[in-house]
Amino acid sequence: MRAWVVRAGEHGEREQGALASGVLGVGWDRLAGELADTTTRDDIKALVAAAYPDEGSYTVGNWTGQLHRFVHQILPGDLVVLPLRSGRLAVGRVTGDYEYRAGVALGTRHSRRVDWIVTDIERQQVQSDLLDSMGSLLTVFELSRFGAAERVAALAEGEPDPGRPDADDFAATLTEPAKLYEEVRLRDADEPLTLSIRDFLAVWGAQRRYPAVTEQIGGDLADWGLVTVPPFTEGTLDSQIAVLAGGAEPDESGSSAMSRLHDSTGLPAAVRNAAAHAAGHLPGEEAEAGTIAYRVSNLDSANRMPECVRVGDSLDSAMTVMVYRGYSQLPVLDADGRLRGVVSWESIGRARMADAGADLQAATVRAQEADRSDDLLDWIEAIQRSGYVLVRDHDHKVCGLITASDLTAQFGTRVRPFVLVEEIEQRLRRVVDRCVPLDRIRAVVPKSHAGKVQSAAGLTFGAYGHLLKTAENWSALGWGIDQQRFLEALEECRKFRNSLMHFSPDPITDEQLLPAQGLLELLRSVDPQS
Incomplete structure (x- = not known):
């Protein structure tokens, strides 16, 4: 049994339908029914590239991986977690194979049937390491670390999260x-x-x-x-x-x-x-x-030993692993774990064109290798160009592999908090400009700068709290919500926003995002026209 996360839309817009119908669907609607006939990642990749011709190879590769998981790797009996907009979690058991349902709503045609076991798990019931694992921006991904499958099963049975099996009690x-x-x-x-x-x-x-x-x-x-x-x-x-x-x-x-x-x-x-x-x-x-800094070692994949072949292995062995795992390349290591090159479908093709009986050595080509202490930013261009880079440790042994998809996930996760805060600020600006006169906006700005303020765009984030404390300004908004609770949420989000301004190589977790997500949902509800 394995555990997966499948999101119901970028903002959870399909979650109610998924819970009501017992069917989880994903997007990629331009792929009309063809996925049921695929057997490999390359089959799916070709279809994605044809359906989305304007997307680059890295996006196509990322989407291919997610669809391959949804169509072929998720199996009946597996557990699936659905993060809800309320901040809670739903857990269900997959009951059917992948199916394409023509004629239903967009975003739900590529689907898996799910028997929902529980739909109201509070995040406080889940320990932070498992919540962190659920923080990916991907639509479909596996929860594979820290005994995740067994822990999700415990949550589904109404038990508390037992925590990491390797948890350090000391x-x-x-x-x-x-x-x-x-x-x-x-x-x-x-x-x-x-x-x-x-x-x-x-x-x-x-x-x-x-x-x-x-x-x-x-x-x-x-x-x-x-x-x-x-x-x-x-x-x-x-x-x-x-x-x-x-x-x-x-x-x-x-x-x-x-x-x-x-x-x-x-x-x-x-x-x-x-x-x-x-x-x-x-x-x-x-x-x-x-x-x-952004070190190479700050990526999970840089610290996870990749599957590999050894000098002296057969080329058939390498090809078998690549097909079975859906890999485009494999590192070739010597007996001491040091890199001797890489074998890829391209290098195999070139070797076999020159000699139909070419072996692993003939198909092995030179590969780039980054030290885990290197600055990650220095390697981005090389990873984009070749699609990957191997990672070595301080003893010059291979310890990881970074792909373009890893970069997409890493920096996509970092962009998300800024996008949330930016939408919050834009909504605050619009409603204040619409409802509060300019003279009252200027009243919360130091007198030396008040004349320069021409709209709410001249306010700092913290100034909105001072502005909306005033009963007259709050009443002007016409919102039917509790003023004190809103101001508390605004202050919590202000602190979160300030923390974003301080560099850290560590990602923001879903739990840490809750103040911004909650305030944004509140603003969308009370002032949808913004």
Whole structure:
């Protein structure tokens, strides 16, 4: 059994129909019925490209992946989660194969039948890591991490989310920096404290790596002589790091804690490799390693070992994996896990044109390889050009693969909060300009700037709260909602908006988006003409 998320439209506009009819539908209406006859990703890709000729190859590839999942990978018996506009979740069990229903409403023709088990799960019942996994902007995607399928099944049965099967109960006891420091101090260097970056940030009461947060944590670590390996500024929130006394004196053998960490057993390979890399740093390099940026390692796929073939494998083996998994290419690794090239359908075709009996070695071509510490922005052009880039760790072993679809998901997720806030501001401007006289708008602006304000566009986001506190201005709107609750929602959204202005490599979760989403739905309801 697997668990999936299928959205009912970009803004949930099809959710009521889906719940009432027991049928989940997706868009892509230009594809009229042909998907039932497809068997591979390439079949679907050809149809998508023909139906949407103005779209680029990356969009076509992304859409192909979603449709392939919906048509072929979702199976009867699987669980499906439908996020609702109310902020709640519905969970159902898939009861039928893919079917195309001609003549029904647009957006519901490509469909799967679903038996809804529960339709009112509060988000508070779901732990943050599972909610984060549901935050993708894709219409169709699998919940495959942290025991998601079993946890969704528990929610469907009315039980609370049992949490990650690998949840670090001990990390939850580190409720303040002093406790973390004390725990590191009491541990031997060959058994360092390891925890996820998410749990590490929580010690400081933080959820994302804003510059102010990382500066504070970096200062505290320096004051205590602690170091994280790899740097806590690299990797995703679920990446593992070790915290150790980096400034401690050498042991009897003359080795530092950093050097000994590489030989520790039971630690993630990424931690051991990073320790070996860090131990060889020259003075001054540490500061650059802690710089906040969009690192290659900030993408999940850069930290997920890709499927591969090894030097000496048969070409038939590579082709079998590519067809079965729907891949366009596979990395070719040596016995030590280092990259020797890549095999793709294009390279196979070229090799077989030259020699019908060409083997894997003949079809292997050179591939680009990024270090997980590289700036992601430096690799965007290369990924767009070739469609992918392999990722190596500090030990120069392959540890991930980034595709153009990964970039689309990464930056699409980051754009979404700004779009929500922009629509909120536009709606506020329009209704205020329509209902509140200019002299009263200028009254909430400092006198030195009031003359320059010609409309609500001259107001800051925070000024709307001051403007609408006034009974006269609030009455002018004619809204039949509670003023105090609206102002509280506006203030919460203002804080959320301000947080967006501070750079962080970590994505905004669906839970963190709730203030903006809730306020926008409220504005759409009370003033639809805006």
